[in-house]
Amino acid sequence: MESDRIEIILEKYFHGETSIAEERELKNYFSSMDVAQHLEQYRTIFGYFSQAKEQQFAQEIPQQTKKRNVAWLSIAASVVVLLGIGTYAYFSRDNAIEKKDLGTYNDPEEAFRATQQALLLLSDNVKVGIESAQYIQEYQIAKDKIFVNPKKHSGGL
Known part of the structure; x- marks a missing residue:
């Protein structure tokens, strides 16, 4: 039972x-x-x-914390960050000084040649843009031939 x-x-x-x-x-x-x-x-x-309920854990667990390692790690990380910022500032300052001299010419002939090169480059790019616009015009004409505009051919309806 x-x-x-x-x-x-x-x-x-x-x-x-x-x-x-x-x-x-x-x-x-x-x-x-x-x-x-x-x-x-x-x-x-x-x-x-x-x-298992009656068993007791007899081994002692050490109570050490690793705060020292964390402190040294944070100090080392901050030193690395400061070195990185200092290196960046040093090299960017040199680049800024070099960039101030861009675009100035002492010789008028050299300035004229540089201007001609810039205008030639601009002209080539404008030609490419005009050619692209001509393709758009051809597309528009072909589209008008295929899709007849009802307003143009309605004949007064």
């Missing part, structure tokens, strides 16, 4: 449907000496839970 009840509770236990009181009942049943023969195989499971 009692073994039937234990079997029902075991079935619920393995489906994860038991309450805490039912699990306590299983633990008490399997820790007693009068366990049914066909349920003897489950004794080790519930016996293990009882043994």
Whole structure:
């Protein structure tokens, strides 16, 4: 009779449907000496839970924190950042001085040649733009031939 009840509770236990009181009942049943023969195989499971509960952790855990390492790491990181900013500022200052001299010529002939080169480059780019515009005009003419405009050919409707 009692073994039937234990079997029902075991079935619920393995489906994860038991309450805490039912699990306590299983633990008490399997820790007693009068366990049914066909349920003897489950004794080790519930016996293990009882043994694990009684075990004590005796090893001491060290309470050291690693605040020193974090402090040194943050100091090293800030030094690296400052060196990076200083290096950038030093080299960007040299580049700024060099850029101030761009666009000025002492020789008028040299300035004239540079201006001619710039205008020639501009002219080439404008020609490319005009050629692209001609393709658009050809497309517009072809589109007008294919899609007849009803306003032009309505004849007074």
